[in-house]
Amino acid sequence: MYPIILLSFLGVVTLFLGFSKSKNILLPATLLFLIIALASNFIDWGKGPFIYFYDMLRVDNVTLAFNGIVLLSAFMIVAISGGFQDNADSEPAEYYGLMLFSLVGAIMMIGFEHLIMLFIGVEILSVAMYVLTGSNKRNLRSNEAALKYFLMGAFATGFMLFGITLLYGATGSFKLTEIQGYASNIPAGSESYILYAGFLLLLIGMLFKVSAAPFHFWTPDVYEGAPTIFTTFMSTIVKTAGFAALFRLLSNTFPIYGFWWIVMAAIAVLTLLVGNIGATSQNSFKRMLAYSGISHAGYLLIALTALTKPSQNAIIFYSLAYSLSTICAFGVLILVSKEKTIEGQPNERYEAFNGLAKQNPLLAFVLAVSMLSLAGIPLTAGFWGKFFIFTSAAERGIIWITVIAVLMSTVGIYYYFRVIISSYLREGDMIKIRVAPFYKAVLVLATFLTILFGLVPGIFEGLI
Amino acid sequence: MLTLLLILLPIAAGVITLISGERLAKQIALVGGLASLGVAVATWMQFDPSAGTQFGFKYAWVASGGISFAAGIDGISMLLVLLTTFLTPLIILSAFKNEYKNTPTFYSLILFMQSALIGVFTATDAFLFYLFFEAALIPIYFLAAVWGGENRLKVTFKFFIYTIFGSLFMMVALVYLYYQTPGTHTSEITAFYQLQLSPTAQGFLFWAFFIAFAIKMPLFPFHTWQPDTYTESPTPATMLLSGIMLKMGVYGLIRLLLPIVPQGMADWGIVAMILSVIGIIYGSIIAIQQSDMKRLIAYSSFAHVGLMAAGVFSLSVNGLQGALIQMLAHGINVIGLFFIVDIIYSRTKTRYLDQLGGITQSTPHLSVYFMVLLLGSVALPLTNGFVGEFLLLSGVFQYDAWLGAIAGLTIILGSVYMLRLFQKSMFGPKSKWVEGFQDLTAGERAVLLPLVIMVFWIGIYPNTFLKLTEPAVSQLLQLVNN
Numbered sequence: 001m002y003p004i005i006l007l008s009f010l011g012v013v014t015l016f017l018g019f020s021k022s023k024n025i026l027l028p029a030t031l032l033f034l035i036i037a038l039a040s041n042f043i044d045w046g047k048g049p050f051i052y053f054y055d056m057l058r059v060d061n062v063t064l065a066f067n068g069i070v071l072l073s074a075f076m077i078v079a080i081s082g083g084f085q086d087n088a089d090s091e092p093a094e095y096y097g098l099m100l101f102s103l104v105g106a107i108m109m110i111g112f113e114h115l116i117m118l119f120i121g122v123e124i125l126s127v128a129m130y131v132l133t134g135s136n137k138r139n140l141r142s143n144e145a146a147l148k149y150f151l152m153g154a155f156a157t158g159f160m161l162f163g164i165t166l167l168y169g170a171t172g173s174f175k176l177t178e179i180q181g182y183a184s185n186i187p188a189g190s191e192s193y194i195l196y197a198g199f200l201l202l203l204i205g206m207l208f209k210v211s212a213a214p215f216h217f218w219t220p221d222v223y224e225g226a227p228t229i230f231t232t233f234m235s236t237i238v239k240t241a242g243f244a245a246l247f248r249l250l251s252n253t254f255p256i257y258g259f260w261w262i263v264m265a266a267i268a269v270l271t272l273l274v275g276n277i278g279a280t281s282q283n284s285f286k287r288m289l290a291y292s293g294i295s296h297a298g299y300l301l302i303a304l305t306a307l308t309k310p311s312q313n314a315i316i317f318y319s320l321a322y323s324l325s326t327i328c329a330f331g332v333l334i335l336v337s338k339e340k341t342i343e344g345q346p347n348e349r350y351e352a353f354n355g356l357a358k359q360n361p362l363l364a365f366v367l368a369v370s371m372l373s374l375a376g377i378p379l380t381a382g383f384w385g386k387f388f389i390f391t392s393a394a395e396r397g398i399i400w401i402t403v404i405a406v407l408m409s410t411v412g413i414y415y416y417f418r419v420i421i422s423s424y425l426r427e428g429d430m431i432k433i434r435v436a437p438f439y440k441a442v443l444v445l446a447t448f449l450t451i452l453f454g455l456v457p458g459i460f461e462g463l464i
Numbered sequence: 465m466l467t468l469l470l471i472l473l474p475i476a477a478g479v480i481t482l483i484s485g486e487r488l489a490k491q492i493a494l495v496g497g498l499a500s501l502g503v504a505v506a507t508w509m510q511f512d513p514s515a516g517t518q519f520g521f522k523y524a525w526v527a528s529g530g531i532s533f534a535a536g537i538d539g540i541s542m543l544l545v546l547l548t549t550f551l552t553p554l555i556i557l558s559a560f561k562n563e564y565k566n567t568p569t570f571y572s573l574i575l576f577m578q579s580a581l582i583g584v585f586t587a588t589d590a591f592l593f594y595l596f597f598e599a600a601l602i603p604i605y606f607l608a609a610v611w612g613g614e615n616r617l618k619v620t621f622k623f624f625i626y627t628i629f630g631s632l633f634m635m636v637a638l639v640y641l642y643y644q645t646p647g648t649h650t651s652e653i654t655a656f657y658q659l660q661l662s663p664t665a666q667g668f669l670f671w672a673f674f675i676a677f678a679i680k681m682p683l684f685p686f687h688t689w690q691p692d693t694y695t696e697s698p699t700p701a702t703m704l705l706s707g708i709m710l711k712m713g714v715y716g717l718i719r720l721l722l723p724i725v726p727q728g729m730a731d732w733g734i735v736a737m738i739l740s741v742i743g744i745i746y747g748s749i750i751a752i753q754q755s756d757m758k759r760l761i762a763y764s765s766f767a768h769v770g771l772m773a774a775g776v777f778s779l780s781v782n783g784l785q786g787a788l789i790q791m792l793a794h795g796i797n798v799i800g801l802f803f804i805v806d807i808i809y810s811r812t813k814t815r816y817l818d819q820l821g822g823i824t825q826s827t828p829h830l831s832v833y834f835m836v837l838l839l840g841s842v843a844l845p846l847t848n849g850f851v852g853e854f855l856l857l858s859g860v861f862q863y864d865a866w867l868g869a870i871a872g873l874t875i876i877l878g879s880v881y882m883l884r885l886f887q888k889s890m891f892g893p894k895s896k897w898v899e900g901f902q903d904l905t906a907g908e909r910a911v912l913l914p915l916v917i918m919v920f921w922i923g924i925y926p927n928t929f930l931k932l933t934e935p936a937v938s939q940l941l942q943l944v945n946n
Binding site for chain 2: 310379399406
């Protein structure tokens with residue numbers, strides 16, 4: 001609740017700060033704003049649940065935990081976004097303002113209690129992202145990505161709105177509690193197909209946002225084309241918010257294990273296959289991370305398919321682990337690709353990492369830990385993320401899906417290790433990369449948290 | 465607390481080694497290894513074989529899930545802890561004569577590996593077991609991939625993916641078992657023993673565990689990563705892989721597979737048994753053909769582990785006791801043999817039998833040590849190999865006379881490839897590669913002497929170690945037979 005108000009206000013302040021002469025104040029100011037938002041988020045901790053705005057928005061520990069992940073990720077991303085000043089075309093004030101506004105959208109998605117609120121949240125988040133994707137305005141790829149993202153996103157939004165309309169037609173309400181009340185009291189034999197159709201359309205709209213297969217086709221191109229810093233934003237914050245929203249939708253609204261579970265299971269498996277197998281054939285590290293993002297959506301979908309008691313914690317833990325590692329991976333990519341260029345463009349291929357460890361042991365270590373975590377190797381947070389997901393599926397008794405996920409994790413090791421091998425075991429003409437202290441601090445913090453959660457996953461418990 | 469100390473001490477030593485700088489790293493690592501050995505021996509002195517699991521500790525880890533950081537030592541664990549702590553300082557010492565770049569990292573990885581191995585052998589919580597089982601892979605992967613031979617990248621990559629693939633199945637099995645435990649669930653291994661599982665479930669679990677451990681050991685037909693990895697790794701890594709890490713697989717069979725799925729064992733044990741026996745013969749025959757000494761020993765190791773697995777699957781006291789004592793013996797012999805190959809390689813720059821010959825003319829010490837270890841490996845009476853193989857074969861023979869007879873060929877085939885190894889490298893006319901071959905240095909003898917002492921100790925008085933494991937083994941078999 002507080003973060004929404006604060007971020008809306010502070011976003012406007014950020015825009016006005018853009019008029020000031022010294023652009024250097026923007027970054028520290030935005031960071032400060034995010035710290036304020038993060039702190040204000042936890043004021044309500046343990047007091048909820050509260051329902052605000054005539055049953056439109058919900059605040060409880062679960063939404064606060066998701067908000068925390070989103071705000072922490074945003075803080076880290078802003079902290080490593082120092083390069084805007086170099087580019088004469090860039091408009092840092094707008095970028096930071098849009099990032100803060102999009103966070104408002106993300107927080108609305110996380111805590112929605114009313115379908116219109118979900119829609120507004122998705123739109124606030126998405127419109128900001130369309131603009132940010134195309135923010136490198138002299139770059140053809142960035143423009144193409146923005147247009148692609150916008151057109152596809154508009155379609156998905158259309159599906160979503162159509163779905164919401166049908167749901168309203170079937171149940172007479174936008175409120176989750178009332179839709180739930182209706183859906184759980186349908187007498188057998190009189191199922192309403194309008195309800196089902198509406199729900200599935202809404203689901204499609206949401207699955208598009210989290211890039212689940214078969215709605216993933218935009219992901220690799222958009223992730224690759226967008227400026228890397230906004231790719232990071234997209235792959236962490238949009239995904240976390242999307243899954244939080246999906247979780248609320250599936251766990252609260254429809255009777256547990258309803259008609260949709262087989263749809264979800266099929267999509268989860270398809271997403272796992274597409275993400276992991278697609279990632280193996282990439283030569284670009286950035287594009288591989290796009291596919292890896294798809295595959296992680298697949299693992300999270302398993303938790304949504306199972307939807308047992310541990311699922312909630314599993315999704316929260318997994319989102320956090322995934323966000324931390326992804327920020328590290330992209331953070332190192334930004335530094336490395338800026339040093340190594342092909343024809344003036346940043347080199348984002350695996351070869352760019354050759355010999356990284358020799359000159360830049362810290363960056364190589366950060367990258368290695370993030371890759372190990374994404375691959376789900378023990379002693380990293382990613383392992384426990386996968387572990388909790390698998391236990392939630394096992395509790396529901398759907399072992400077969402776990403077996404597929406396990407096979408796909410093995411595939412995952414293949415492509416995550418390619419970059420570790422490049423940076424540690426191959427020779428290359430890497431120079432020593434200068435890293436700003438703040439940038440370094442964020443990478444070290446994220447790596448530290450990844451290992452900490454890997455060693456003592458229990459510190460999360462009892463919180464939620 | 466001793467158990468916790470055993471797990472943490474190598475980590476602490478590893479961290480100190482890592483930050484100690486190029487010059488002191490070796491010595492600090494060695495001191496760390498010896499300190500662990502000291503703790504292990506102290507534990508052994510206080511250990512009472514008949515008292516079950518001892519020196520246990522337990523900390524809540526994921527408290528609401530009943531997952532705890534729990535470890536303890538019973539007879540079987542004790543034996544393997546002794547093996548690990550005895551071999552690690554020798555492995556560290558054996559690496560002294562070669563220069564490895566990034567010395568501190570190299571030695572600290574060996575110590576981290578030791579910690580993970582001890583963790584595997586002492587964990588009493590299934591997920592902790594799994595965690596160490598996987599964690600052991602990371603140091604050994606980097607040891608092999610950074611300091612290995614020419615094809616190291618491809619080979620170690622295959623090794624890593626192959627073994628992780630196997631252990632992930634174990635994870636699925638463990639998660640399934642965890643949800644079968646009553647109440648709020650627990651992941652204690654002993655709780656898994658009490659479960660009443662349907663025969664179908666046991667069948668699936670059997671294969672999940674079997675694949676995980678069979679890849680690790682490796683058993684036929686999951687062995688294709690092994691010869692390449694052993695050959696391409698630097699010798700200390702090969703020693704860790706063959707001397708200790710291979711035992712993780714056998715230990716897993718004994719600790720998890722047998723007692724958790726006895727019905728699965730009864731239904732499918734025969735298949736596992738036949739695969740093991742095929743591995744024995746297949747490995748031995750290929751070993752006879754090898755010209756690369758390291759590869760030859762790799763295949764001999766593959767054959768030996770097949771016999772250990774066959775002993776475990778025979779479900780008899782003799783078979784299990786034989787497998788345990790053979791783990792100890794094999795660890796000692798194989799490390800000695802790899803070290804001798806490394807000595808020959810570092811002086812002649814070749815490992816190929818065709819290019820060697822006549823070494824014995826100038827090297828009385830090397831010849832004697834080599835011969836003793838080799839005879840231990842071919843199971844000559846009064847050496848360590850004999851006790852193990854005898855018990856193992858009698859176990860397999862009880863299970864099925866025909867299989868026992870086929871497995872028994874290992875003694876003949878083993879002598880063929882081992883004596884061929886010795887003859888081609890040590891005897892005959894002196895080849896141009898071995899000109900000016902120096903005999904063992906004091907440092908090299910310091911590694912080989914303890915190994916040779918152990919060869920005779922186990923060969924002459926195996927009871928020291930058999931007594932250690934006997935109560936644990938009979939308790940285990942009781943569980944299986946109920």
